[in-house]
Each structure stands twice: as structure tokens, then as C-alpha cells.
Amino acid sequence: MNRLNTSTQIPSEQEQQDFYKKLRAKLVSYLTSKSGKKSKFTQYLMFVPDLFHLLVKTLTDPKIDKKSRTLIGASIAYFVMPVDFLPEGLLGFGGYLDDLVIATFVVNTVMNKLGPDVIEKHWTGDDKLLNVLQKIAEVSDEVTSKIPVKSVLARFIKHESKDLE
Template identity: 40%
Template sequence: MHDQHRDFYQGLRKKVVQWASSGEGQDNRWTEYILIVPDLFHLLWKLTLDPEVPRKTKVKLGIALAYFISPIDLIPEGILGPLGYTDDLVITALVLNMMINETDPYLVQKHWAGEEDILILVKRIIETADQMIGGGLVNKIKAILKLSGK
């Protein structure tokens, strides 16, 4: 991992863990999902570097990765704190789901550093996405990702 991405990952992990330990994080229904955000960032990074991942798929992975790093966000972390990563989480799950459906799921599994089965986790995130960030926003994200694949 390049230094700037390692720094982002480590900073993200620290921020998320501190928030999860706070009163706000302990009482939030999305905390279990927010805690996996750093691992999902790491997964995106590893997949973009994997020579087995098709170029078309890497474009989508790169979009999701850039969205994590970008200060311009649909749900801004700067205002909401780690809860602002819910949109990043949904975008990542949608991109990973596309990848799982279009390539060998093993490519995703081999780079996953988290504890839960990544295939089940992606499905769970997508199933709760409408509740997490709102159905209208989920549909907009899906439309944007669909356009990026052309």
C-alpha cells in the first residue's frame, strides 16, 4: 500500500474505532457497518492492484476508492463524522456486488481482511442500503455506477 493510502487507511481506522467507542457510536444502529469501512477501503485498494481483475472492473473500483478519499460527498463525513461513511459503504458494496457477479468471487475473497464472509457482508449491506442512506440516494448511486460501466 502506498504511504498516502496507508495513512488514509490508518487515520480512517482510528477515527472509526474512536467513534464506535463513544456514546454516539455505541448507541447507533449502523456502528457494526461503520466499523468495517476501513477494511472495505483496504479491499478496494488491493483489488485495483490485482492483475487478475479486469480493467473495466478496475474503473468501477477506482471510482469507489476515489469517492472514499474525496472531500466532496453525498453524505459528508466532515459534518456527520463516521456516520458520513454510510454512502461510501453502500457505493463499495454495490461495486463489489457488480464485480462478484461479473468475475470470479474468489478475487474479492482472497483480498478480504475482515472476519465476516465478504460475499454475505456485501449482500447484507445492499439489503439495508435503503434504510441506511435512503432509497432515492441508492437509486442515484446505482444509476451513476451503471453509467461508469459503459
């Protein structure tokens, strides 16, 4: 996953599928570990692979406009980048919390712009998508407070929101 597709700046479909499988395997391993069982964020981390899958499937939907595709593509790239605000290499599965917050923001933004039906048809999670987004949004402030460069993330989110309007 070192190389991004230069035409779209997102990983190839095979790289995305490989990432999804690795993410699922890591999640199962983490959830059975001692620290995974004790983490207060475990129930939210379970949504990480499903949200990643949703972003990938939504990106290929012809009903999604170019600006929304760009935002979705950037969030997919953020998932697979080895270095981010909360690096998985240092924090383990807890490092996916920032990815989760960004994915939730992107999905909410696109849903608000295009309507929930466009996004929900790609959702494969067990819980209803709107319930999942609400659960994550409730803890997102706590998660973002742990990000050392929180103001940079907030500016990015604010900037992307304005671009999609």
C-alpha cells in the same frame, strides 16, 4: 490527500495507507463514543476500513480487467474525497455510510463479473465477505434514502453496471 495521482486518478499507495490508518483510528474513537454506541449502523460501519482495504488490494490484482479497475479506482477516490453525498466532515463517522454502499455495490459488481475467488482472496475482514455484503445490502435502501441526491447515485450505479456488462 489533496492531490490525486494524475496517471490513474487514484491516491498513491502511501495516501491510501494513510487514509486506511486514519479511518481505523476514527472508527475506534467513534465506537467508544456515546453516539457510536447508540447508532443502529455501528455494526455496518465496522466494515468500512475492511472494504476500503479490499478495494485497494483488488485494484492491484492483475486478474482484474480495465473496466473493473476503473470502477474500483473511482470508488477508492470517492472514499478519500472530502466532499460527497454524506460528508464525513459534517456527519462524522456516519458520513461513511454512502461510501460503504458504493463500495458494496462495486465489490458485488466485480464479483458478479469475475467470480468471488478473484475478490475474496484479498478480503482480510473477520466475517465472510459474502455475509458482509449481504448485511450491507439489507440496509442499503435505508442508507440511500438519507442521501439528498439519491437519484443521481442511482443513475451512477445503473450506468456503471451497464458499462461492466
